[in-house]
Amino acid sequence: MFFKTIIMQSGNRRQLNNGHVSVADIVMTYGKPNAAVQALQGINFEVKPGELFGIIGPDGAGKTSLFRILTTLLLPTGGRAEVGGFDVVKDYQAIRNSVGYMPGRFSLYPDLTVAENLAFFATIFNTSISENYDLIKDIYLQIEPFRNRRAGQLSGGMKQKLALSCALIHRPSVLFLDEPTTGVDAVSRREFWEMLRRLKAQGITILVSTPYMDEAGLCERVALLQNGRMLGIDTPAGITASFGKLLLAVRNENMLPLLKLLKSFEEVEEAYPFGEYHHVVLKQGSEKDLRARLKAAGMEAEVITAVPGIEDCFMDLMKN
Amino acid sequence: MKQFLAFVRKEFYHIFRDRRTLFILLGMPVVQIILFGFALTNEVKNSKIAILDMAKDETAHTLIDQLNASRYFDIVEYLQSYDEVETAFRTGKVRMAVVLPAGFGRDLEHLHQAQVQLLADASDPNVANTLTNYAGSIVRDFQDGLLKGQQLPYRINAEVRMLYNPQLKGAYSFVPGVMAMVLMLVCTLMTAITIVREKEMGTMEIMLVSPLKPMLIIVAKAVPYLLLSAINISSILLLSVFVLDVPINGSLLLLVGESLLFTLTCLAFGLLISASTSSQQTAMFISLTGMFLPTVMLSGFMFPIENMPLPLQVISHAVPARWFYQIVRNVMIKGTGLETIWKETLILLGMMLLLTTLAVKKFKIRLA
Numbered sequence: 083m084f085f086k087t088i089i090m091q092s093g094n095r096r097q098l099n100n101g102h103v104s105v106a107d108i109v110m111t112y113g114k115p116n117a118a119v120q121a122l123q124g125i126n127f128e129v130k131p132g133e134l135f136g137i138i139g140p141d142g143a144g145k146t147s148l149f150r151i152l153t154t155l156l157l158p159t160g161g162r163a164e165v166g167g168f169d170v171v172k173d174y175q176a177i178r179n180s181v182g183y184m185p186g187r188f189s190l191y192p193d194l195t196v197a198e199n200l201a202f203f204a205t206i207f208n209t210s211i212s213e214n215y216d217l218i219k220d221i222y223l224q225i226e227p228f229r230n231r232r233a234g235q236l237s238g239g240m241k242q243k244l245a246l247s248c249a250l251i252h253r254p255s256v257l258f259l260d261e262p263t264t265g266v267d268a269v270s271r272r273e274f275w276e277m278l279r280r281l282k283a284q285g286i287t288i289l290v291s292t293p294y295m296d297e298a299g300l301c302e303r304v305a306l307l308q309n310g311r312m313l314g315i316d317t318p319a320g321i322t323a324s325f326g327k328l329l330l331a332v333r334n335e336n337m338l339p340l341l342k343l344l345k346s347f348e349e350v351e352e353a354y355p356f357g358e359y360h361h362v363v364l365k366q367g368s369e370k371d372l373r374a375r376l377k378a379a380g381m382e383a384e385v386i387t388a389v390p391g392i393e394d395c396f397m398d399l400m401k402n
Numbered sequence: 403m404k405q406f407l408a409f410v411r412k413e414f415y416h417i418f419r420d421r422r423t424l425f426i427l428l429g430m431p432v433v434q435i436i437l438f439g440f441a442l443t444n445e446v447k448n449s450k451i452a453i454l455d456m457a458k459d460e461t462a463h464t465l466i467d468q469l470n471a472s473r474y475f476d477i478v479e480y481l482q483s484y485d486e487v488e489t490a491f492r493t494g495k496v497r498m499a500v501v502l503p504a505g506f507g508r509d510l511e512h513l514h515q516a517q518v519q520l521l522a523d524a525s526d527p528n529v530a531n532t533l534t535n536y537a538g539s540i541v542r543d544f545q546d547g548l549l550k551g552q553q554l555p556y557r558i559n560a561e562v563r564m565l566y567n568p569q570l571k572g573a574y575s576f577v578p579g580v581m582a583m584v585l586m587l588v589c590t591l592m593t594a595i596t597i598v599r600e601k602e603m604g605t606m607e608i609m610l611v612s613p614l615k616p617m618l619i620i621v622a623k624a625v626p627y628l629l630l631s632a633i634n635i636s637s638i639l640l641l642s643v644f645v646l647d648v649p650i651n652g653s654l655l656l657l658v659g660e661s662l663l664f665t666l667t668c669l670a671f672g673l674l675i676s677a678s679t680s681s682q683q684t685a686m687f688i689s690l691t692g693m694f695l696p697t698v699m700l701s702g703f704m705f706p707i708e709n710m711p712l713p714l715q716v717i718s719h720a721v722p723a724r725w726f727y728q729i730v731r732n733v734m735i736k737g738t739g740l741e742t743i744w745k746e747t748l749i750l751l752g753m754m755l756l757l758t759t760l761a762v763k764k765f766k767i768r769l770a
Contacts, residue, residue: 112770150769153611154610154611154768155607155610155611155768155769156768156769156770157768157770174767175613178610178611178612178613179612179613181611183607183608183611185604185607185608187604188604189603189604189605189607189608190605190608191412191415191416191603191605192603193415193416193419193420194412194415198412198415201408202408202409202411202412203608203612205404205405205408206405206408206409206609206612206613206614207612207613208404208405208613248608249608
């Protein structure tokens with residue numbers, strides 16, 4: 083009888099209506115009113131069902147706070163948010179029943195094996211591994227050889243694949259991935275995004291956050307987040323297209339003195355290291371002018387026109 | 403139901419894969435019972451004593467022989483002069499000295515009155531008291547032997563009978579105490595850690611974003627420890643009956659039932675601690691100071707509650723082990739039934755329900 087009541091309580095099986103996510107004026111403040119930290123300062127965006135939506139921002143931008151609000155783990159200080167047509171505050175149980183969530187920190191049981199972890203998460207979501215095996219097959223096959231190994235002994239990339247399998251096992255309509263590629267090697271990162279693209283084809287809405295700008299291009303649309311404020315939302319192409327200035331890439335053998343020199347020119351709006359080159363944003367003038375200017379200063383350098391990437395746009399937006 | 407069973411199975415994995423902890427959990431009651439049963443005994447046996455016999459007559463020898471024959475005393479030294487008494491105590495060789503003055507037998511025969519001096523090392527007052535009592539009663543027996551056939555004009559014999567524990571065995575009092583202590587440790591300490599650990603590992607975050615209800619999580623966390631406690635209860639009872647010869651005079655079913663009730667109370671307390679703290683260290687500290695110490699100090703197991711100052715007596719009412727200790731003493735040693743312990747049972751039941759409700763209430767369904 084006692085057990086019956088527990089089971090009946092969890093019988094609330096309300097599922098999400100769709101994969102739509104909407105966020106309106108979300109504010110999140112931590113701490114006491116006199117020493118409050120504003121983690122989110124009025125965030126607005128919409129994610130369409132089946133979209134692969136990226137939230138890009140450096141550490142401390144408020145990504146995790148935002149994810150925790152959307153997964154009903156935190157109550158927002160202000161504003162409204164809906165996931166699949168349900169309010170994150172009022173209808174939290176309906177959201178919990180059917181979203182998938184992968185926290186930034188590895189959060190599976192290290193003393194359980196790969197197979198046991200997966201079976202456990204399948205059962206608590208009222209499903210079985212076989213029921214949704216097709217969804218995780220591509221990912222799970224890669225860790226299947228280690229199915230009897232304890233999760234704590236897996237490598238970083240393996241852990242992440244297992245965590246993704248566990249978050250997907252109940253075929254969620256919305257998947258929240260908080261910095262899934264942080265601390266993972268470059269090959270695994272590429273594989274991971276490959277997997278996300280395949281999942282998107284299954285019609286699952288995916289919200290993914292990352293501090294890596296180069297991953298923004300792999301999303302359908304991205305939101306740039308900085309210090310709790312939204313800098314812009316668009317497709318990656320749309321964001322780079324909005325970069326309305328001339329961007330040059332400059333390099334020579336003495337990169338450090340070169341950067342110092344570039345920063346001292348008054349026509350240079352911004353100069354920063356970018357891979358093998360320094361990226362230079364010009365207030366006025368052209369490629370030719372800069373080359374001449376460098377020569378006049380006694381510094382030989384290769385100067386070419388660069389195509390602005392998300393990082394360039396982010397740097398630009400951050401300044402304004 | 404499947405969710406619940408899967409959760410319980412997962413908890414069992416955690417317990418069984420932490421071999422060292424499991425070993426401690428199951429080995430602790432055995433070690434404690436054996437320690438208390440054989441090593442940590444406060445019974446007085448074979449205490450070393452010295453004799454200063456200045457009478458050296460037949461009557462004195464008979465008395466000395468009787469002292470030596472008792473299992474309480476072991477005569478290790480015969481002293482020659484009064485000065486040596488002090489030295490014997492100083493060197494710590496003896497616990498008590500018996501002095502028979504010169505002319506002991508003669509005085510007894512002619513004056514019908516003689517003196518015996520008992521000197522005890524009262525740096526340990528309890529032992530000193532016990533030893534002089536034993537010696538006193540041997541002297542009394544000796545005197546009774548002299549009176550054979552004669553009648554004194556007035557005479558009152560105090561007939562002493564030790565009920566329920568005629569041999570005054572220490573085991574009768576510590577078995578209930580150890581039971582309370584072990585169950586408290588296993589249940590409160592272990593469950594106090596269990597929810598907090600998930601919070602620290604971050605798995606609670608995923609657990610919350612799932613269809614699981616707090617009630618299910620809490621009950622599923624308690625079940626494995628309830629089973630472990632059942633094993634501990636049986637191992638304690640088996641050891642007490644077969645190794646320490648402590649009988650179970652009352653109903654075994656009632657005893658086990660009451661023990662399970664106490665176990666549930668401890669589990670509920672542990673879960674409450676676990677639900678309201680955020681680090682394993684805090685949880686451990688609270689359960690040790692908040693539960694373990696009061697259990698040892700205020701349950702009446704180590705120190706009689708009647709002798710405590712009033713404030714401590716009042717506080718002791720809130721210690722579940724106090725009631726459980728009384729229940730076990732009644733059922734196990736005195737062999738009484740539910741009619742004598744219904745009040746204690748109801749108190750434990752009330753505590754259990756209150757703590758469980760608080761634990762469910764305190765369970766945070768969000769992170770902050």
